[in-house]
Amino acid sequence: MTMPVTIIMIEDDEGHARLIERNIRRSGVNNEIKPFTNGTDAVKYLLGADGSGLDHKGHALLILLDLNLPDMTGIDILKMVKQNSYLKSAPVVILTTTDDSQEIKRCYELGCNVYITKPVNYESFANAIRQLGLFFSVIQVPPAA
Amino acid sequence: MAPEVRRRRTLGQVLLLSAGFLVLVVVSTASVLLVNKARSDSAWVVHTVEAENQINAVLLEVRRAESAARAYLLTQEQEFLNDHELAVAAIRPVLDKLNTLVADNPTQIGNLAQLRSVIETRLSQFDREKLLVARGDLAAAIALVRDAGSTTSSKTMRETAEAMRLEEERLLALRTANADASQQLAAIVTITGSALVVVLAIISVLLVRRSTRARDDAEAQLRESNLNLETTVDERTADLREANEEIQRFAYIVSHDLRSPLVNIMGFTSELEELRNDIFRRIASLARAVSAAPPPAEGAEPELEGADKQLSEDFSEALGFIKSSIAKMDRLISAILNLTREGRREFVPVRIDTRELIEQIVSTLAHQADEAHTTIRVEPLPAIVSDRLALEQIFSNLIDNAIKYMKPGVPGDIRIRARTKLGFAIFEVADNGRGIDPRDHQRIFDLFRRAGTQDRPGQGIGLAHVRALVRRLGGTMSVASELDQGSTFTITLPINWNVSNRNSDR
Known part of the structure; x- marks a missing residue:
C-alpha cells in the first residue's frame, strides 16, 4: 500500500463497532479506524467543512457502513458517497443485519462494493470480518481524486 | 321503517x-x-x-x-x-x-x-x-x-x-x-x-x-345503499390491507431490530468464552505455582483441580445456556422474518396440475418416507389455478409433517385425495400416524406452538405458515384427528384463484 488507508466505520451499535474493530485487528489490519455512531457526524466528516468532500483529496478511504442508523439510512450515505466526485472511488462495504434480497440488490445498484450480512452466529461473524480484513490488506484503495 | x-x-x-x-x-x-x-x-x-x-x-x-x-x-x-x-x-x-x-x-x-x-x-x-x-x-x-x-x-x-x-x-x-x-x-x-x-x-x-311513498323512499334508500356498499367494501378492504401491511412491516422491523442486539449478545458471549479460557489457564498455572507442582510439559494445558474445576464447569454451563438460548431466539426471529417476507411475496396465478406437483413433492420426500417405512398414495387430483410456490409449500409441509409424526413401529400410510365442489377443490392429506388431541387442534396452527410428544425437531412454524398461505389463496383449512387415530388435514382452495380475490382476502 502506497498510502495508509483510513477505515471509516459508520455503525450506531457500539457493541457491533467493538466486535468489528476487534476482529479486524485480529486479522492483522492496523490501519486507522474512524468510528461514527450516527449518519450526520459521518456525513459531516466525509464531506468536510465546505460540504464538497475536498478535504479528503488525496486520501485513501474505505467505508464500512451499517444500513440501520438512528438519523438516516445507510443507503442515503451510500448514495451521497457515490455521487461525490472526491469520494466515489472509495470502496464501500455494507455491513448490516438486513438480509433482504431487495435491499442487497439496491445497494449493489447504488455502487456498494461488498455487502455482508451480520450473522448472529459469532463464528461466522468473526470469520466474515477477518476475511474482510484480509480483503483490506490486499485491495488497492485509490486516493480520492 | x-x-x-x-x-x-x-x-x-x-x-x-x-x-x-x-x-x-x-x-x-x-x-x-x-x-x-x-x-x-x-x-x-x-x-x-x-x-x-x-x-x-x-x-x-x-x-x-x-x-x-x-x-x-x-x-x-x-x-x-x-x-x-x-x-x-x-x-x-x-x-x-x-x-x-x-x-x-x-x-x-x-x-x-x-x-x-x-x-x-x-x-x-x-x-x-x-x-x-x-x-x-x-x-x-x-x-x-x-x-x-x-x-x-x-x-x-x-x-x-x-x-x-x-x-x-x-x-x-x-x-x-x-x-x-x-x-x-x-x-x-x-x-x-x-x-x-x-x-x-x-x-x-x-x-x-x-x-x-314509504316503499319508494325505501327503494331509493336501498339503491343508495347498494351504490355505497361497493365503495364501503372497497374502503374497508383498503383499510384491512393497510392494517395487514402495517402488521407485516411491524413484524419485519421488530424481528429485524431484535437481531441487532442479539449479534452483540452472541458476539460478547463468545468473547467471554475466549476470556474464560485465558482466565482459567491463568488460574491453573497460578494454582500450580502455589502448590509448587512441577510445571507441565511445554505446550500442554494446565490442569484445573477441585473447586477451580467446578468453577470452570459452572462458567461453561452458564455460557452454554446463553449461547443455546441465543441460537434458539435467532431461529425464531429468522422464522418470523421468513414468514413476513413470504407474506409480502406477490402471488402469481398459474394453471397447476396438482397431481404432478404433489408427485414431485413426494419424490423429493421419498428418502424420508422410506426411512419412516411409509407409503404415500396420490389419487387423481384436479388442476387448479393458483400460486405454484405457495401450493408447493403447503403440500410439502403437510406431507413432511405426516411422515415426521408417524406412530413408531407401525408402517405409515399417507393418502392424498381431492374432490371439487362449487368452484372449490377440497384436498385431503390423511395419515395413520400418531394423531392430534382434539384440544390441540387450534393450537397446532399457532406460530411457535406444537402439540403432542416433543420428540421431533421443529419450530412450530410449518402449519402456521401453511394456514397463512391457504388464507392468502382464498381458501380454508381444518384438521380432523384423534390421538392414535391418524390425522386428516383438509384444505379448500378456489379452483380459479385470481388477483382480485386475493385482494379481498388480504
Whole structure:
C-alpha cells in the first residue's frame, strides 16, 4: 500500500463497532479506524467543512457502513458517497443485519462494493470480518481524486 | 321503517279492508231486506186500493141492478131486465173477490158479512119485484120498491159500504205511510252505507299512498345503499390491507431490530468464552505455582483441580445456556422474518396440475418416507389455478409433517385425495400416524406452538405458515384427528384463484 488507508466505520451499535474493530485487528489490519455512531457526524466528516468532500483529496478511504442508523439510512450515505466526485472511488462495504434480497440488490445498484450480512452466529461473524480484513490488506484503495 | 310500524300498518290495512267488506255486506243485506219490505208494503197498498175498488164495484153493481130493475118496472122492456140480470150476476163474483181481498182483516170480514146479507135481502126483493112484474101486478111491485126504498136496508148497505171504505182508507193511509217509511229507511241505509264505503275507500287510498311513498323512499334508500356498499367494501378492504401491511412491516422491523442486539449478545458471549479460557489457564498455572507442582510439559494445558474445576464447569454451563438460548431466539426471529417476507411475496396465478406437483413433492420426500417405512398414495387430483410456490409449500409441509409424526413401529400410510365442489377443490392429506388431541387442534396452527410428544425437531412454524398461505389463496383449512387415530388435514382452495380475490382476502 502506497498510502495508509483510513477505515471509516459508520455503525450506531457500539457493541457491533467493538466486535468489528476487534476482529479486524485480529486479522492483522492496523490501519486507522474512524468510528461514527450516527449518519450526520459521518456525513459531516466525509464531506468536510465546505460540504464538497475536498478535504479528503488525496486520501485513501474505505467505508464500512451499517444500513440501520438512528438519523438516516445507510443507503442515503451510500448514495451521497457515490455521487461525490472526491469520494466515489472509495470502496464501500455494507455491513448490516438486513438480509433482504431487495435491499442487497439496491445497494449493489447504488455502487456498494461488498455487502455482508451480520450473522448472529459469532463464528461466522468473526470469520466474515477477518476475511474482510484480509480483503483490506490486499485491495488497492485509490486516493480520492 | 321499523318492523313494528310496518306490521301495524299492514294490520291496519287488513282491518280497513275487512271493515269495508263488512259494511258492504251489511248494506247489501239491509237493502235486500228493506227493498223486500218496501215491495210487500207497496203490495199491501195496492191490495187496499183494490179492496176499495171492489167495494165501489159492489155498490156500483147494486145501483146498476137497482136502476135496471126500476127501468124494467116502468117500461117492462126485456132489455132492462137483461141489464138487471147482468148486474145481479156480476154482484156475487165481485163480492167473492172482495171476500178474498179482505180475508186478512176481521173488521172487514164482519162488515162484509153484513153487507152481503143486506145485498142478499135486496137481491131477494129484486126477485120478488121481477116476479110481481111478470105476474102483471105492477102496483104491488111499485109498493115493494117504495117499501124497499123506505126500509133501512139500502141505508144500511150504504153505511156498511162506507164503513168498509173508511176502513180501507185508514189501512191505505197506514200502509202508504209504512211503505214510505220503509222506502226512506232503505234509502237512508243505502246512502249511509255508500258514504261509509266511500270514507273507507278514501282512507284506504290514503294509506296505500302513504305506504307507496314509504316503499319508494325505501327503494331509493336501498339503491343508495347498494351504490355505497361497493365503495364501503372497497374502503374497508383498503383499510384491512393497510392494517395487514402495517402488521407485516411491524413484524419485519421488530424481528429485524431484535437481531441487532442479539449479534452483540452472541458476539460478547463468545468473547467471554475466549476470556474464560485465558482466565482459567491463568488460574491453573497460578494454582500450580502455589502448590509448587512441577510445571507441565511445554505446550500442554494446565490442569484445573477441585473447586477451580467446578468453577470452570459452572462458567461453561452458564455460557452454554446463553449461547443455546441465543441460537434458539435467532431461529425464531429468522422464522418470523421468513414468514413476513413470504407474506409480502406477490402471488402469481398459474394453471397447476396438482397431481404432478404433489408427485414431485413426494419424490423429493421419498428418502424420508422410506426411512419412516411409509407409503404415500396420490389419487387423481384436479388442476387448479393458483400460486405454484405457495401450493408447493403447503403440500410439502403437510406431507413432511405426516411422515415426521408417524406412530413408531407401525408402517405409515399417507393418502392424498381431492374432490371439487362449487368452484372449490377440497384436498385431503390423511395419515395413520400418531394423531392430534382434539384440544390441540387450534393450537397446532399457532406460530411457535406444537402439540403432542416433543420428540421431533421443529419450530412450530410449518402449519402456521401453511394456514397463512391457504388464507392468502382464498381458501380454508381444518384438521380432523384423534390421538392414535391418524390425522386428516383438509384444505379448500378456489379452483380459479385470481388477483382480485386475493385482494379481498388480504
